[in-house]
Amino acid sequence: MKTLHLLAAAALALGSATAQAQQPLKLRVAGNFVAAGLLQQQKEQPFFDNFAKVAGLPVEIDYKPMDVVGVKDVDALRVIKSGLFDVVALRLAQASRDDPTLLGPDIVGLSTDYDTARKVWDAWRGPLDQRLQERHNAKLLSVYPFGPQILFCKGAFTSLADMKGKKVRVSDQVLAKFMEKMGAIPVTLAFGETQQALERGVTDCAITGPSSANSGGWPEVTTHVMPLGFQVHQVAFAINLNKWKAMTPDQQAKVAAAFQKFEAEAWAYSRELWDDAARCNVGKECRIGKKFALKEVAPTAADRQLVADAVRTVSFPLWAESCDKVYDKCSSAWKQAIGPMVGLK
Structure with a gap:
């Protein structure tokens, strides 16, 4: 009798598991x-x-x-x-x-x-x-x-040095600090609010990816773009x-x-x-996005170096300080996993 009870219990459990799986x-x-x-x-x-x-x-x-x-x-x-x-x-x-x-x-x-x-x-x-x-x-x-987040501006500029005094839309505090270092005035705005902000002069420049900018209509209210990535x-x-x-x-x-x-x-x-959007935005042949006529500003060697140095000079120190406050192993985990890629130990 005991064996029968065990077999019945096993069958019931199997049936329940099968029903759950189905x-x-x-x-x-x-x-x-x-x-x-x-x-x-x-x-x-x-x-x-x-x-x-x-x-x-x-x-x-x-x-x-x-x-x-x-x-x-x-x-x-x-x-x-x-x-x-x-x-x-x-x-x-x-x-x-x-x-x-x-x-x-x-x-x-x-x-x-x-x-x-x-x-x-x-x-x-x-x-x-x-x-x-x-x-x-x-x-x-x-x-x-x-993808790489790049700079769009309403008005001409020739390098990142020209951001001094300009209001630049950013999406996080680390990017905001980087812009401050260049003398810009960071403005934190949601993506959906940015086109209107550019149009009304609330911000002079803004950072996003080419495809997002294209679909969001940013090239309708900006004139220049620099294809230099800050983050992705x-x-x-x-x-x-x-x-x-x-x-x-x-x-x-x-x-x-x-x-x-x-x-x-x-x-x-x-x-x-x-x-595709990078080509569309500056009026080149493209097949997915909408074609615009922004003027492309080639990054200078100084611009590229400024962004490359940002990890050591601005972004990692600032991020590590804030992250370690909420998670004491944060920066040490980062140095172990990512540090070797950028020479930070």
Whole structure:
């Protein structure tokens, strides 16, 4: 009789596990802004719309961009920690206000081109995932970049030295300090507010990627652009850790594989968009974006050196100080993972 009870209990447990595995996985997703442009529209949203097919799982996805559901990018870490959404897009520069660890792979002067950004990100993936799990009840899934962030201005300029006295739109405090060092007046503005600010003279210049500028209409209200990258601006996707742990190992493996496939495709498409928009903005032949007629300002050797030196002189010291205040292992983890790439020990 005892054996029969054990067999019955085992069968019940197996049946329960099988039923759980057959039930569709449900994920509520707060994605990147619609205003982010083609990366969100052509890669991110289609990925989630077809997630069940890509992952090879029965999945029900409720995908909504953050600007559609009223989630602010600066609140993303709090949103995912609370479980309000299961998967959340973390715009790293903006979300770093709650935890500077997120800005580690993208401080000014570090990731200024795609190849370098890829190496830096791969080095920081582990430390950031650990931090998200320990502090924010989240697990890192993937990241994609908008590409090198460059300078657009309303009015002529010949070098970064000309930024002295000009109001320049920035997106994070490290970039703000870098602009201050050049004598500029940093103005922190949301992307969606910047075109109007440029048009009305609230700001003289602004920094973003060529594709974002193109889709956001910045070339309509600016005249000059310098194709020198300061940072690349990345968007990571993370999942609420409780939701992740509730999945079966098979579900976890398939979800992780789907996000890695998306990551590879998004990086490639980001570079394609960047190159195309860079040509579009200055009136050259292009096929994706809208053609404008900005004047391209070639960076001087001094400009390139200024940005290259920024990691040592401005961005790392400032970032390390703020990050170590909230996470005492922050700068030491960075030096171990990324430091050798830039000669910082």
